[in-house]
Amino acid sequence: MKSPSEQDWRRLGRAVTGRVLRPGDNGFGAVSTPFNRRYAATVPAGVVSVASTVDVQRAIAWARDVGVGVAVRGGGHSYAGFSVGPGLVIDLGALNTVSASASTGLVTAGGGASMSTVYAAIEPCEMAFALGNGASVGIGGLTLGGGYGATSRVHGITADALVATTLVTADGEVLRCDANENADLFWACRGGGGGNFGVNVSFTFQAEPVSDCATYVLLWRMEDAEKVFSVVQETVRSAPDAFAARVGVSTTGADAIVSCIGQHLGPASELREILDPVLSVAQPFRVMIEDRTYWQARDDLLHDTSAGAFAARTSVLTQPLPDDAISAMLAQVRRWPGGGNADGGGAALFSWGGAVNRVPVADTAFPHREAKFLLSMDTSWAEDDPSAVVDANLGWLEELAASMAPYGGDRSYLNFTDPDLKSWRSAYYGNNYPRLAEIKRRVDPDGFFAFEQGIGS
Numbered sequence: 269m270k271s272p273s274e275q276d277w278r279r280l281g282r283a284v285t286g287r288v289l290r291p292g293d294n295g296f297g298a299v300s301t302p303f304n305r306r307y308a309a310t311v312p313a314g315v316v317s318v319a320s321t322v323d324v325q326r327a328i329a330w331a332r333d334v335g336v337g338v339a340v341r342g343g344g345h346s347y348a349g350f351s352v353g354p355g356l357v358i359d360l361g362a363l364n365t366v367s368a369s370a371s372t373g374l375v376t377a378g379g380g381a382s383m384s385t386v387y388a389a390i391e392p393c394e395m396a397f398a399l400g401n402g403a404s405v406g407i408g409g410l411t412l413g414g415g416y417g418a419t420s421r422v423h424g425i426t427a428d429a430l431v432a433t434t435l436v437t438a439d440g441e442v443l444r445c446d447a448n449e450n451a452d453l454f455w456a457c458r459g460g461g462g463g464n465f466g467v468n469v470s471f472t473f474q475a476e477p478v479s480d481c482a483t484y485v486l487l488w489r490m491e492d493a494e495k496v497f498s499v500v501q502e503t504v505r506s507a508p509d510a511f512a513a514r515v516g517v518s519t520t521g522a523d524a525i526v527s528c529i530g531q532h533l534g535p536a537s538e539l540r541e542i543l544d545p546v547l548s549v550a551q552p553f554r555v556m557i558e559d560r561t562y563w564q565a566r567d568d569l570l571h572d573t574s575a576g577a578f579a580a581r582t583s584v585l586t587q588p589l590p591d592d593a594i595s596a597m598l599a600q601v602r603r604w605p606g607g608g609n610a611d612g613g614g615a616a617l618f619s620w621g622g623a624v625n626r627v628p629v630a631d632t633a634f635p636h637r638e639a640k641f642l643l644s645m646d647t648s649w650a651e652d653d654p655s656a657v658v659d660a661n662l663g664w665l666e667e668l669a670a671s672m673a674p675y676g677g678d679r680s681y682l683n684f685t686d687p688d689l690k691s692w693r694s695a696y697y698g699n700n701y702p703r704l705a706e707i708k709r710r711v712d713p714d715g716f717f718a719f720e721q722g723i724g725s
C-alpha cells in the first residue's frame with residue numbers, strides 16, 4: 269500500500285464537500301476510533317467523512333489513484349475492527365438522514381445512520397422492523413451482516429425487511445439494487461457482510477405496524493444457573509414466536525449473575541404464563557414483567573456498553589444445549605481469568621428461529637435459517653491490562669468455544685465478528701459462500717474492497 273503525500277491529501281480535501289481529517293486534527297478520534305478498543309492501535313492515515321454519494325465516488329477514485337487501501341465505516345462497531353485500517357477510512361457518519369412514510373411503511377436510511385436515528389424516525393409512524401439494541405450501532409453493518417432483534421422471530425432479520433439499497437461500487441458506479449435491478453447484489457447485501465461489495469449509501473426497508481407488548485428482566489445467583497438455562501431453552505421451544513429471550517451468565521470474577529431478559533409481542537399476563545416454568549424452577553432475586561408500548565420496550569432493551577477491549581465467539585445452534593453442555597459452559601465461566609473491564613466474561617443464548625427460519629436458505633446471503641439459538645461467548649479486558657491478562661482471556665475464550673464445539677454446529681454469526689475464526693467462510697455463510705465469491709469477482713474484480721475475512725480473500 270502506498271503512502272499518499274501531503275499534496276494528495278489536500279487534493280482529496282478539495283475534491284469532496286465533506287471533511288478530510290488526519291491524525292492530530294480536531295475530531296479525528298471521533299471518526300476513526302474503533303468501538304472495540306482491542307484495535308485501538310490501528311490508526312488510519314486519514315478519514316474522509318463523506319457528505320454525499322458523489323463524495324463517496326470521489327474518495328474511491330482518489331484512493332485508487334494514489335494506491336491506498338480503504339475501510340468503510342458505518343457505526344464503527346465491528347467486533348473485529350474491520351471499519352478501520354491503516355489507509356483511508358470512508359466514514360459514513362454524516363449520511364444519517366432517515367425518512368419514514370406512515371402510509372407505505374417504507375423507511376429509507378442513509379448508509380451511516382445509527383439505530384437511535386432510525387428508531388427516532390419510525391416512532392411517529394407507529395411502524396417498525398427488526399432492529400438491533402445498540403443505540404449507536406450503524407444500520408449499515410447491522411443490515412449487511414443480517415441483523416437480529418428481539419422481534420425477529422415474528423418480523424425476520426433486519427435484512428429480511430430490506431427492499432432496496434444503493435451502492436457505490438469499486439469502480440465508482442452507483443447501483444440501485446432490489447429484487448429486479450442488480451438482484452444478485454441485492455441478494456449479497458442481505459447477509460453477505462459489510463465492506464465487501466461497495467459502499468451502501470442508502471437502505472430502504474418495509475416496516476410493519478407495531479403493537480403494545482411486554483418486557484421482562486429476571487436475575488438469579490450463579491447456584492441456579494444450571495436449572496435456569498435448561499428451563500429457558502425448553503420455554504423458548506414451546507413459546508409462540510412473539511416471545512424472545514436472552515439467557516446469560518456473566519462474571520467479573522468476584523460475582524456472577526444469571527439473567528433472562530426479553531420481550532413478548534403480547535400482554536404481560538400472557539408473558540407471565542409463558543415464563544411460569546422459568547419463575548418456578550428457581551426464585552429470581554429480581555423480577556420485572558411489565559406491559560409496555562413498543563417504544564418503551566425498545567428503550568428497555570436498547571443499550572450501549574462502555575465496551576473497552578473485547579472478543580466474542582458464537583455458535584449457531586439448531587438444537588438446545590444438553591445438560592452436560594450447560595454444565596461445561598458454566599464450569600468454564602467460573603474459571604474466567606479476570607481483567608480490568610467491568611463487562612467481564614460470560615456466555616448467553618439468544619432465542620433465534622421463528623419467521624427467520626421461514627425464509628429459504630438460498631433466498632438471501634444470510635444462511636442461518638434452521639437455527640434455534642445463538643450461543644454467544646465473550647470476554648473483555650481493560651486497555652491497560654498487561655498482555656498476560658489479554659492472553660489469558662483469549663485462551664479462556666478459546667477453551668470455552670472448544671468445550672461447546674461438540675454441541676453446536678460449525679456456524680457462526682457474522683455480525684458478532686470473530687477475527688480468530690479460521691473456518692469463517694463456511695461458518696458465516698454456509699453454502700452461500702461460493703455465490704458471494706462469484707458476485708465479488710464480478711463487481712470488484714481487482715479486490716479493491718479488501719480486509720481480513722473479506723469475501724474472496
Ligand SMILES: Cc1cc2nc3c(=O)[nH]c(=O)nc-3n(C[C@H](O)[C@H](O)[C@H](O)COP(=O)(O)OP(=O)(O)OC[C@H]3O[C@@H](n4cnc5c(N)ncnc54)[C@H](O)[C@@H]3O)c2cc1C
Pocket residue numbers: 303339340341342343344345346347350351360379380399400401402403404405406407408409410412413414415416417461462463464466467468469571572573683684
Ligand atoms: C452495543 C452493541 C449492540 C449490538 N446489538 C446487536 C443486535 O441487537 N443485533 C445484531 O444482530 N447485532 C448487534 N450488534 C452487532 C452489530 O450488528 C455489528 O457489530 C455491526 O457490524 C455493527 O455495524 P456498524 O455499522 O456499527 O459497524 P462498522 O464497524 O462501521 O461496520 C461493520 C462492517 O460493515 C461495513 N459497513 C458498515 N456500514 C456500511 C455501509 N453503509 N456500506 C458498506 N459497508 C458498511 C464495515 O466496513 C465493516 O466491515 C451489536 C453490537 C454492539 C457493539
